[in-house]
Amino acid sequence: MTLQKKATIISSSTATVLIVIKLFVGILSGSVAVLASAIDSVLDLIVSAFNYFAITKAEQPANKKFNYGKGKIEALAAVIEGTVITVSGLFIFYTAIKKAIKSEPLEYLGDSIMVMVISLALTIALVLFLNYAAKKTRSMVVKSDALHYKTDVLSNGAILVSLVLIQVTGFEMIDSIMGVVISIYIIHSAYEIIRDGVYILLDASLDEEVVEKIRNFILEEKEISDFHYLKTRKSGNTNFVDVHLVFSPGISLLRAHYAGDRIEEKIKELIPNEEWVINAHLDPYDDSEMNDTQPIKMD
Template sequence: MRLEKKATVASSSVAALLVFLKLAVGILSGSIAILASAIDSLLDLIVSLFNYFALHNAEKNPDEKFHFGRSKLEPLAAVIEGTIISLSALFILYEATSKILHPVTMRHMSEGIMVMIASFVITALLVLFLNYVAEKTKNMVIKADALHYKTDLFSNGAVLLALLIIHYTGQELIDPILGIGIAIYMIYSTLPIIKEGVLMLLDVALDKEDVDKIIQVLKEEPEITNYHYLRTRVSGSHIFISFHAVFNNEISLYNAHTIADKVEAKIKQLFDDDKKVHILVHMDPYDDAEINEEEEEW
């Protein structure tokens, strides 16, 4: 099993455990903050299961129906995850506002505090593991999951602090105010995830730094007299690159093909091993960029 899949299994298991604990105590205590955290964990579970499905299918080889594979399932999963988090945050805002308008006395405070301590410790361990996997694999889905559980870690710590303050001061207004703060933070944290996912779905190009490295490889090859129509796009863990390489018209097709293979190998070395780089080289016997100038316009 791939490391990314192990990470989604771990996050799904943790989310399932936290949902059971938080829902039980949240309903018994009447705490909006704990209930909000429980709902967030329930959505975590749904998202983690979907992430497992996305990763499982994204790694499938191209077939007759999907000639370029299913790599876009990864950014799609990130967009769906960000959207679900945002919707859950809106629900938390609604519940917190309702409690401010219609106060409810909290109960079972000791149980709530114990559950939130356990949640904080378990989530902290999961965040450490997900950060390790995200750093090692550079996978967008795991990166989103790591960021998501990191926000959970902060919210769990905030809920725990609020419960302790309420327990010793009796100021229950802190509970819905904290719920509102958690909801706003959840929405704020999802914006980069949704943005990156949407950009990938729209075939965003590589960063300028990576494009410049590709150009440098082309310029360093003496047999390539020029290049044009350099195009790049990112789709999950896949990178697609295409360009026209101009050769001297006296070079043999065999030699031009050999040089193109060498250039492809050098370009692939620019990226991490976990990235699947697909390169298409069109070999021109003369520079036809000006002839097809209109096609170059964006």
């Protein structure tokens, strides 16, 4: 089993444990913050289960129907996850406002505080593992899951602080205020997840730092006089690079081929634990003006 799949299974298991204890104490205490956190954990479980499905599909090899594989399903999963997070944030916001208007008293504060301490400890441990898995695999799904649970760490910590303050001061409006703050933060964090997923679905280029290094590798190759139509994109764990390399007209095909190979090897070393598909078109002269392909406008 791959590390990506293990990460989603551990996420799902952790979410299940948190759902049980949060719902039980949240219903008893009537704390909107604890109940909101329980609902968030339910969504965590749904998202983690979907992520497992997405990773399973993304890892399938290319075939006759899907020539480039199914890597983009990870980006689609990230967009769905971000949308789910946004919806949960909106629900928490609504619940917090409703709680403030009705002014319902809190009960079992001690139990609620204990639940949030346990929840915070489990979530911190999960985030540490997901961060490790994300760095090792560079999977967008795992990265999104890690970011999601990071927001849970902050929200659980905020809820814990609010419950302690309520127990000390007796000012129960803190519960609703904290619920509103948490909801706004959750919605804000979801934006980044959705944005990154949409960028990949729309074939956005690789990070500018990576693209600049690719340009430098090409320019450093003494056999190449120029290049054009450099295009990059990402799909799942695979990076795609297309470029036209310009050589002197008299160069042999073998020398041009070796030069292209040297550049490809350097590019692959940029992120060695990811797949690279590099398509280099060898030109004996600069044909960019004659080519029907429209040149890319660089800002």
